[in-house]
Amino acid sequence: MRRLNKKGYVFTLDLVISLIILIMGIALIFYKYASVNKTIYFTEQMSEDIIGVLAYTRITDLCTNVNDPSRCDCPNYQSIKAVVCSTSPKLMDTDANLLSMTSEMIERRAFSGDKVKEIIHEIFVTKKVIDEKRFGFAILYTSLVTAPEYPLELYNTETYGTP
Amino acid sequence: MKKGQMITFDMSTTLIVFIVFIILFILLFVLAQRTGQKHEFELEYVFSNLENNLKFDNSDPSIAFLRNYRVTKGRLNNFANTVADIDSYVIGEIGNAHGIGMDEEGYDACLYFKDNDGQFIGMGDEGLSVLGRLSKIGSGSRCQEEMITNNRNPCDRYKQALAMIKPVLFDVGNPTNNRIVQMNLVICKK
Numbered sequence: 527m528r529r530l531n532k533k534g535y536v537f538t539l540d541l542v543i544s545l546i547i548l549i550m551g552i553a554l555i556f557y558k559y560a561s562v563n564k565t566i567y568f569t570e571q572m573s574e575d576i577i578g579v580l581a582y583t584r585i586t587d588l589c590t591n592v593n594d595p596s597r598c599d600c601p602n603y604q605s606i607k608a609v610v611c612s613t614s615p616k617l618m619d620t621d622a623n624l625l626s627m628t629s630e631m632i633e634r635r636a637f638s639g640d641k642v643k644e645i646i647h648e649i650f651v652t653k654k655v656i657d658e659k660r661f662g663f664a665i666l667y668t669s670l671v672t673a674p675e676y677p678l679e680l681y682n683t684e685t686y687g688t689p
Numbered sequence: 690m691k692k693g694q695m696i697t698f699d700m701s702t703t704l705i706v707f708i709v710f711i712i713l714f715i716l717l718f719v720l721a722q723r724t725g726q727k728h729e730f731e732l733e734y735v736f737s738n739l740e741n742n743l744k745f746d747n748s749d750p751s752i753a754f755l756r757n758y759r760v761t762k763g764r765l766n767n768f769a770n771t772v773a774d775i776d777s778y779v780i781g782e783i784g785n786a787h788g789i790g791m792d793e794e795g796y797d798a799c800l801y802f803k804d805n806d807g808q809f810i811g812m813g814d815e816g817l818s819v820l821g822r823l824s825k826i827g828s829g830s831r832c833q834e835e836m837i838t839n840n841r842n843p844c845d846r847y848k849q850a851l852a853m854i855k856p857v858l859f860d861v862g863n864p865t866n867n868r869i870v871q872m873n874l875v876i877c878k879k
Contacts, residue, residue: 544703551710555717568736568853579758579856579869590864602805602868653805655856655871 569661576650576663580625585610592620602653605644609637624649632667632678639680646681658683732851732876735780739853739874743768743778755857760802760872762861768820769813775800775821779874795879797823799832799843802859803871810859810870823877832875844877851876 585592589600589610598611609627610617615636617627628645631637646665650656656663664682668674679685735742743755754764772778779798799821802810809818819832823843832843844850855872 540699540703544706547707548710551714555714568732568851570733571736572854575758575855579858582758583858583869586864587858587860587867588864601865649869650856653869654803654807655805655869656854661854 567661572656572661573663576656576665577625580628580649581623583624585620585622585624585627588624603645603648605641605648609641609645612637628667628680632680633669633671639678642680643686647686651683651686735876736853736874739779739855742780755872758856759858759860760870762859766813769815769817772820773822779876797821797832797844797847797877797879799823799873799875799877801832801873802857803873804859805868805870843875847877847879849878851878 585606588603588606589598591597591599592610595611595613598607600607600610606624609631610620615634617630618634619626619630622630624645628642631642632639650663651658662683664684665680666677667680668677740755740757743753754761754768775798776796779800780792780796799819801819802812804810811818812820821832823832842850853874855874856869857872858867859870860867
C-alpha cells in the first residue's frame, strides 16, 4: 500500500510539471495572437510628409496681401505672419512655398533660428497636426552653399522650448 | 513492467511531448512574424500609392480631392457625396484596373480629417466625420466615429489595424480659412 502511494506521488508530480509547461505554452501562444489586434501606425513616411506639405504649401495659401505690409495677414498662423508681413527684416520672395521661405530665412540670416522653430512648432504641434507626445520629430537643414558638411537642426521636439 | 522502466517510459513520453510542443511554438512564432511582414509590405504599398489611388477614377476628376499634399474641400465633398465605401479607391480596383491590385474583400478602410482644434472635419452634404464602411460590423455600417473619437480601435473585430497620419493643406479656396490639417487613414485587416 505504501509503495503504491509513493508511485502515485511521483506520477502526480510529473503530471503537475507537465501541466504547468502546457499552460505556460498555451498562455504564450494566446498572448502572441491576442496582441495582434492593435493599431500599428505607419510613421515611415511621416518625415517625407512633413517636408512634402511644407514644399507644396505656398505662402499665398495661408497669407493675404503679402506685398502690402499694412494689410498683410496670415489669419491662422501668427508665426508665419511675423515673418511674411515683417517690414524689417523683409522677406524677399513672398511668391514661394514654406520650405523655400525657411531656406531664405536661414541663408540670408535675416531672421533668427527661433523664428523657424516657431513656424514649424505652430504648423505641426500647436495646430494638432502631429501629436508630439506620440511622434517626436526633428528637421535638419543642410546648406549646400555655406556649410555642406554640417546639417543645421531646424527643429527637434525633444529640445524645443529649452534654452 | 518494473517501476524504473515505468518512470523512464513516462519521462521519455513527457520529453517527446515537450519537444514537439516547443517545435510547434517556434514554428508558429516564425510563421506569425513572416505574416506580419507581408501585411506591412502590402500596407506600405497602399499608403505610398494613396494619392494616385484616390484620384484614380479619371472618368470623374471632380472627386480627385488629394493632390500634392493639398486636399480641395469642394472635391472632397463631391467624393463624400459620391463614394460610400472607399475600399475600392484605397485598396481594390475601379474600371478593371488599379495600381495596387489587392483584394478589397480582405480589408476595410476608414478615412477622416482632424482640424486644428482636434475636431473632425465634416465631409459632403451630410457632414460625415468619417468615410468608409466596416463590413464586419453590422451590415456594412459606417466607420464608427465614436470609437475613433474615444481613441478606441475602430477595427475591434478585425485581425489587425493599420493607421497612417498625413499632414495636408486643407484648401477651402481662401487664405483666411486654409490650414494644414491631419489626414487619417485606418485600414482594418480581416
